[in-house]
Amino acid sequence: MKKLALALLVLLVAQPVLVSADPTTLTLYSSRKAHLIEPVLELYTQQTAVQFNLHTGKPGPLLERLDAAGKNGGADVLLTVDAGNLWHAAERGLLVPIDSEVLAQSVPPALRDPENHWFGFSRRARTLAYNTEKLSPDELSSYEDLADPKWRGRLCLRTSKKVYNQSLVATLIAHHGEEKAEEIVKGWVANLAAEPFSNDTKALQAVAMGRCDVTIVNNYYFGRLMRKEPNLKLALFWPNQDSQGVHVNVSGGGLLKISPNPGEAKAFLEWLAQPEAQGLFAELNLEYPVREDVPPASAVQAWGKFRGDSLNLVEAGRLQADAVRLMDRAGYR
Ligand code: FE
Numbered sequence: 001m002k003k004l005a006l007a008l009l010v011l012l013v014a015q016p017v018l019v020s021a022d023p024t025t026l027t028l029y030s031s032r033k034a035h036l037i038e039p040v041l042e043l044y045t046q047q048t049a050v051q052f053n054l055h056t057g058k059p060g061p062l063l064e065r066l067d068a069a070g071k072n073g074g075a076d077v078l079l080t081v082d083a084g085n086l087w088h089a090a091e092r093g094l095l096v097p098i099d100s101e102v103l104a105q106s107v108p109p110a111l112r113d114p115e116n117h118w119f120g121f122s123r124r125a126r127t128l129a130y131n132t133e134k135l136s137p138d139e140l141s142s143y144e145d146l147a148d149p150k151w152r153g154r155l156c157l158r159t160s161k162k163v164y165n166q167s168l169v170a171t172l173i174a175h176h177g178e179e180k181a182e183e184i185v186k187g188w189v190a191n192l193a194a195e196p197f198s199n200d201t202k203a204l205q206a207v208a209m210g211r212c213d214v215t216i217v218n219n220y221y222f223g224r225l226m227r228k229e230p231n232l233k234l235a236l237f238w239p240n241q242d243s244q245g246v247h248v249n250v251s252g253g254g255l256l257k258i259s260p261n262p263g264e265a266k267a268f269l270e271w272l273a274q275p276e277a278q279g280l281f282a283e284l285n286l287e288y289p290v291r292e293d294v295p296p297a298s299a300v301q302a303w304g305k306f307r308g309d310s311l312n313l314v315e316a317g318r319l320q321a322d323a324v325r326l327m328d329r330a331g332y333r
């Protein structure tokens with residue numbers, strides 16, 4: 001009898017230890033920076049006990065490392081920025097389609113792969129930023145207008161090597177055809193006030209310093225810079241409100257083919273599309289939730305409302321190689 005009681009006691013004591021000794025751990029490859037994703041992962045761990053093993057890196061090298069990860073215990077989820085990069089991961093066969101009613105209901109069609117390999121989880125606007133001492137907003141109208149000779153020596157741009165600009169030009173091809181898109185990009189190049197900058201922040205600083213009047217940037221770089229230097233004479237402008245809308249892109253993710261935990265990985269991705277995660281995921285990087293029923297953070301709301309382009313972002317991937325060649329022909333470095 002004593003032995004039985006002892007055995008029962010051991011069982012009772014041992015059981016919780018057994019459960020917590022082997023919680024699910026999901027391995028995430030993310031080109032979204034660690035500090036922009038860790039609070040989201042912590043929230044999921046609090047709610048589900050699922051743990052994370054996070055690997056971060058730049059989008060290209062991250063995909064290379066993923067090719068090798070299959071042999072080293074696998075990886076479950078890819079998170080990366082820009083539909084161009086998500087499209088590449090799908091093209092390389094790294095992602096498996098997710099058949100999910102939850103994701104289909106939560107993520108608008110333009111912001112996910114029509115074949116369900118990837119889904120956007122936050123939206124970023126690639127929009128105009130201008131010097132408020134040199135311009136009034138009614139002088140601005142569209143991406144196309146920045147090719148007009150009236151902007152000669154007044155435009156700054158980030159390098160064409162960045163996927164953000166490749167995606168933007170890909171959407172110009174989708175809307176206008178290659179010939180017209182090339183004319184627009186040639187016009188931009190003719191209007192440059194300086195060699196293209198290596199990043200959005202440098203382009204913004206050039207505008208703030210009055211080296212040029214206007215540039216094209218992702219909204220969150222503007223947000224970060226203004227947080228640090230609130231007195232800069234900079235403002236955002238939402239272009240193309242009478243035409244295709246502002247170019248929106250996503251930060252998003254998908255389920256890796258080599259995942260040893262596809263069920264748990266799918267559950268995590270579905271959770272990312274739910275309101276609480278959506279609010280946090282977007283707010284951490286001053287972005288917009290993909291769900292229209294989740295408002296952006298108040299700092300982001302302060303920049304005003306805009307109509308985004310409803311073109312499916314898969315086009316940004318499909319037309320990326322054409323966009324790169326076009327920018328090369330147009331002399332956009
Ligand atoms: Fe970025």
